[in-house]
Amino acid sequence: MDADTLRLVLFAEQLAVLAAKAVADLRSVLHGSNVKAVSEILDDADATYNDIIAKAKAS
Amino acid sequence: MKRRSVACIVIALALLSSGCPKTTAYHNLAVASQAVAHSLKNVQDGVDLAVSNGVMTQAERAAFNEYITDVSLYGLALDKAIRDASTTGASVQVQVDAFLAAFRKLQVQSLGIKDGNTRLAVSMALSSAEIAVGIIAAFQQPKG
Numbered sequence: 001m002d003a004d005t006l007r008l009v010l011f012a013e014q015l016a017v018l019a020a021k022a023v024a025d026l027r028s029v030l031h032g033s034n035v036k037a038v039s040e041i042l043d044d045a046d047a048t049y050n051d052i053i054a055k056a057k058a059s
Numbered sequence: 060m061k062r063r064s065v066a067c068i069v070i071a072l073a074l075l076s077s078g079c080p081k082t083t084a085y086h087n088l089a090v091a092s093q094a095v096a097h098s099l100k101n102v103q104d105g106v107d108l109a110v111s112n113g114v115m116t117q118a119e120r121a122a123f124n125e126y127i128t129d130v131s132l133y134g135l136a137l138d139k140a141i142r143d144a145s146t147t148g149a150s151v152q153v154q155v156d157a158f159l160a161a162f163r164k165l166q167v168q169s170l171g172i173k174d175g176n177t178r179l180a181v182s183m184a185l186s187s188a189e190i191a192v193g194i195i196a197a198f199q200q201p202k203g
């Protein structure tokens with residue numbers, strides 16, 4: 001296996017891990033939101049949007 | 060007397076289990092916004108992964124980050140509007156429309172990613188946000 005192929009395989013594996021994390025993340029969001037107040041849900045959404053903006057600025 | 064108490068309990072339980080339609084509508088909208096935010100965060104992590112693996116350029120990431128930042132800013136505006144609407148009943152339609160437009164632009168931008176695997180991964184991750192975006196798009200302002 002050449003270096004490029006190996007890098008692609010590793011990238012695919014990392015993406016698979018990320019996809020599994022994304023599913024778990026969404027499941028926990030949807031499960032937890034049933035018992036949370038609107039303000040609490042929005043606080044988490046705001047914090048996540050702000051994380052995205054900060055990371056985008058830093059990159 | 061006993062029959063009246065039972066009737067009161069049944070009515071109270073029915074009201075509690077159904078939830079106030081107004082509160083439920085804003086609750087659903089808030090959950091949808093939260094789900095989109097988390098999906099976008101994962102999309103951004105995927106893009107970073109692609110850059111660190113050399114399958115996406117810094118320039119492509121910069122362009123993508125511009126659009127994802129826009130969606131996030133409109134998401135923050137939408138969240139603020141939901142907070143206001145849930146207490147004052149003000150309309151959130153303008154913020155909903157602006158958020159949807161920004162999300163569509165991000166989707167179009169993602170189609171321009173050169174590497175096929177990354178493009179596929181990003182569009183799949185954005186598809187997971189689609190369901191929540193659909194809830195936002197279907198939102199109807201509660202009356203009263």
